[in-house]
Amino acid sequence: MNNIPSYDYIIGGAGLAGLTLAWQMLDSGLLDNRKLLIIDRDKKNTNDRTWCFWAKPDNWLKALPISKSWKDARVQGSDFDLKQSLEPYEYFKIEGIDYYNFILNKLSRSTQITVIQDFIVDEDAKNKMVKTQAGQYQFTEYFFKSYFIADELSGIKDPNKHFIWQHFLGWKIKTKLACFDPETITYMDMRVPEVKSGLSFGYVLPEKPSEALVEYTLFSAELWKKEDYESSLRYYIEKTLNITDYEIEEEEFNKIPMTNTVFEQRNKSIIPIGTLAGTVKPSTGYSFVRNYQHIQLIVDSLKNNTQCFESANSKRFRFYDEVLMNVLVTEKSSGHAVFGKLYKGNTLAALLKFLNEESSLWEDLKIMNTVPKWAFIKAVVEEFSRFLRGNNNKAN
Structure with a gap:
């Protein structure tokens, strides 16, 4: 046991929840006399996702690497087309790679933090151990767990709760002509074929008159094959938006569980964060603000030694x-x-x-x-x- 590297805290997964927690722990002074290990199987060097959210333009947003914000939004359907102000809210977008770089650069300046690329295979709450493909590590206080295998989540059945996915394919496209209003997002465009037992819609985040992230999104229990998303997104761009001359610059393909189920209840030493802790809002699939709020609760609890780590959702x-x-x-x-x-x-x-x-x-x-x-x-x-x-x- 003496040869096993030991840390005060270990974070499993360097995604939104894990990185935000590490950043807030560092900034709060919690790591002045404690050591933190972060384990993730990826290098976090690609723009693999986009986080969007709405919020009032408060001070906590000023530190974030926000790439763009919008004050107006459009919603559309077969019999309506409404453009409105979001005031007092704004709609914000953060590129995944910007968030990774922003936080990892902060963490790299601390000698109290170690980040390794490895795959976690097991955790042991009784002995406070985390096992990876390359070795094992001990934690003396808490292991914060954010990683999960998405395909396994739908197999977790709670007879008192529903489970559906938000699943989507998005392309960042560049057009020959000016096709977008860069000051207005299309929050939901339902001028697409309906699906059974769910909801289907288009979503447009314009960066410039000729550049936008365009997504085809579904809320449903059944996932599709990749080619089905591609054909639906292409149809939406070319037939609904009437854009035929465009180039695909980036792709985002993801699925997010929408449920009130907390997938992993915490014990005394292993604390779920992120999706595992129920920070994804079931009716929307949005998680950024709820995740930030949950992280603040955890940090405050660690500072005050109250052991209150549950997400306080209404x-x-x-x-x-x-x-x-x-x-x-x-x-x-x-x-x-x-x-x-x-x-x-x-x-x-x-x-x-x-x-x-x-x-x-x-x-x-x-x-x-x-x-x-x-x-x-x-x-x-x-x-x-x-x-x-x-x-x-x-x-x-």
């Missing part, structure tokens, strides 16, 4: 998320019908406030009054019954 909004997923999964109403009514009956700013879990109960009720009523009433009854069954099972 029970009220978790119930709303379950109801929406019920409607989509059970086909009580089509995704296009639900979101079309939401956009036509509410301002985008009001919806973003609701999705940020900042709205009052009265504001929630006003938004709920705009969705297909019978579909949601049935879903509310089913989810409330499911909630009662879950509580009875815990009591027994």
Whole structure:
């Protein structure tokens, strides 16, 4: 045991959650007299993803490597085309490679932090050990676990919760002509064929009049073959957006679990972070702000020695998320019908406030009054019954 490298903390996975936690631990002074090891199988030297989120332009955003922000957004459907201000919010974009470089450069200046490229094969909570393909490491305080195998997540069944994927293919394209308004994102374009048991839409983040990230996105339980996403995205660009002369510069292909399930409950020494801790909002698939909030809670807990590491998500909004997923999964109403009514009956700013879990109960009720009523009433009854069954099972 004496020959095994030992650290105070180990972070498994250098993605959004792992890197943000390391950065905040460093900046807070937690690592002044402690050692941290970060393990990830990738070098983090490619632009493999884009993080987007909306927020009020507060001070915490100033430190982030934001590549662009927008104050206006468009939503479209077969019978509407609405462009609105997002005020008091803005929509922000961070390139994956920029975030990796931003944080890894900070971490490289600290002698208390070690980053290695390796693949974790096992962790031992009792003996506080992490085993990789190349060796093993000991931690004296906590192991923060963010890594997971995406294909295994759908196999985790919780009878009291729904599970769907947000899955998408995006291309950063460059066009010959000026095809985009660089000051306005297309948040959701439902002028695409509908899918059963879910939602399909286009999404456009314009950088310049001739450059944009264009995505074809699905909320559904079933994943597709790569070529099906490609044909749907190409159809959206060429037939819906009427862009035929373009070059593909980058690609983003990903899947994000949308569920209220916390995939791995923490024990005394292994703490789930990121998706494993439930920081992805089930009804949207967005995680950046929720992840940042959870990391702040962890850092505050470490500083105050309170051992309070659970993500503090609202029970009220978790119930709303379950109801929406019920409607989509059970086909009580089509995704296009639900979101079309939401956009036509509410301002985008009001919806973003609701999705940020900042709205009052009265504001929630006003938004709920705009969705297909019978579909949601049935879903509310089913989810409330499911909630009662879950509580009875815990009591027994």
